[in-house]
Amino acid sequence: MQSKLSFKIYTTVQNVPEDWNQLAKKNIFLSKEYLQILETAAPQNMDCCFIGLFQEKELIGICVSQFLDLSQISSFGERDHCLRTKIRNFVFKRFGSRVLILGNNMLTGQNGIAFIEKKQNKSLFKLLKEVANALEKKYQKKGKKPHLTIFKDFSETEITNFNLPEFDSFYRFSTQPNMIFNIKHSWETFDDYIADKTKKYRDQFKRARKKSDSLDKQKMSLTEIQKHQTEIHNLYMNVAKKAAFNTFYLGENHFEIFKKNLKDHFLFYGYFENNKLIGFNTLIKNGNDIDTYFLGYDDKYQKEKMLYLNMLYDMIGYSINKKYKRIIFARTALEIKSSVGAKAVDTFGLIKHNNPILNAFVAKTFKYFEPKLEWQERNPFK
Known part of the structure; x- marks a missing residue:
């Protein structure tokens, strides 16, 4: 019983x-x-x-x-x-x-x-x-x-x-499926991942990196997140409102609270052009996984600098170098995530x-x- x-x-x-x-x-x-x-x-x-x-x-x-x-x-x-x-x-x-x-x-x-x-x-x-x-x-x-x-x-x-x-x-x-990127054992470094690509996709990587040469990528602290809070929220909303369907919008203090609670398990990266914040992405350490969270960008720079694709490469580079096993890329933008090696899981x-x-x-x-x-x-x- x-x-x-x-x-x-x-x-x-x-x-x-x-x-x-x-x-x-x-x-x-x-x-x-x-x-x-x-x-x-x-x-x-x-x-x-x-x-x-x-x-x-x-x-x-x-x-x-x-x-x-x-x-x-x-x-x-x-x-x-x-x-x-x-x-x-x-x-x-x-x-x-x-x-x-x-x-x-x-x-x-x-x-x-x-x-x-x-x-x-x-x-x-x-x-x-x-x-x-x-x-x-x-x-x-x-x-x-x-x-x-x-x-x-x-x-x-x-x-x-x-x-x-x-x-x-x-x-x-x-x-929509969950896009999951499995990190191969043979990839000791990010360079191993690039070397594993076909010529077409190696050329895509080189082109994206060349476009983003002028950008300054910074890992942002809690103080820096607070300092740029308004710009961060505007960049997030710019992307969020372009989604096919939203059931919520994050508040302006969301990433600040996130950083306060999860500390080093939450990573916030800002992308700057001439000291102006033009985009950001966020990662969460979750055991052997890296989970991607919300991001934001200015449309002008996204097109000029291939910003979103460069963000994906940066997420992959971090995860390989830090010996994680998977990246959970979540839903949306399925094709571009597929182009960097993520697979669709229903x-x-x-x-x-x-x-x-x-x-x-x-x-x-x-x-x-x-x-x-x-x-x-x-x-x-x-």
Whole structure:
């Protein structure tokens, strides 16, 4: 007979169990230090909760949830102006503006749930469904009943854990893949990586580097991030607003709070032209992985200096030289990430509309609003 399973929802990191970080040790994005960022510097339209899963009194699982109110977003993105986009935006505002996510919508990949490995079984996934039910009721009491409930970003293997009657009402979906760059053992230095490329892609690298000769790249401290905070936010917003679809925008102090909490695990690089900040990128050390985070740039310099491509090369160079095993390049810009050697890995999720009538149409409408992305995979290596 199995001992009793239960869960507890926390609204502040201060109250989570003392041994929380024991379960988070393989993923910095579940650590108390990172969750403190979500608590203090999450986007304005996002509310975060932290969930402990228990067997009797033992903490055997941890989970992050995010509630998004899309009605607070002035723009979902300014890149596409087609009729499909206008219809999608109207539908989301009217019928899907309140979204409950079990997982982390600010990252790509499974960064929202962790179990003690020996305890992982079907009953824990049933318990996650109970957690979702409790969170739905919690927001309903506040007059914010979620329209949509989503379990986010599982691998093809992980998603099979949800093959349970409790999830029959959910639609299984896959959107843009996660672009993952695996670092070969034979690459002792960045030069080894360049030497492994075909002539076409070596020439591309040389051309990009020549274009960026005049730029000064600087690793920025907390003080320097604070000093340039307004420019940083403007550069971030310039890129963010060009996305096909946004569910949130970062606050101006987000990177400052990030640096304060994660310290040396968070790297912030500024790109300067004649002492003017024209772009930045961010990296997070996560065990054997480097996770790329948000970036920003001035469009003029992006085109002139091939800035984005140079940023990708810099991220790769750092990760190889520091002996990391993978770079998580996340979604978007699939083709250019493919051109530097990243591979597409499909991720899956579950979605349900909490109106049973509208839920019957989720499968059809999802395919309409998320058409299959056409892009050409590249292979830059010999």
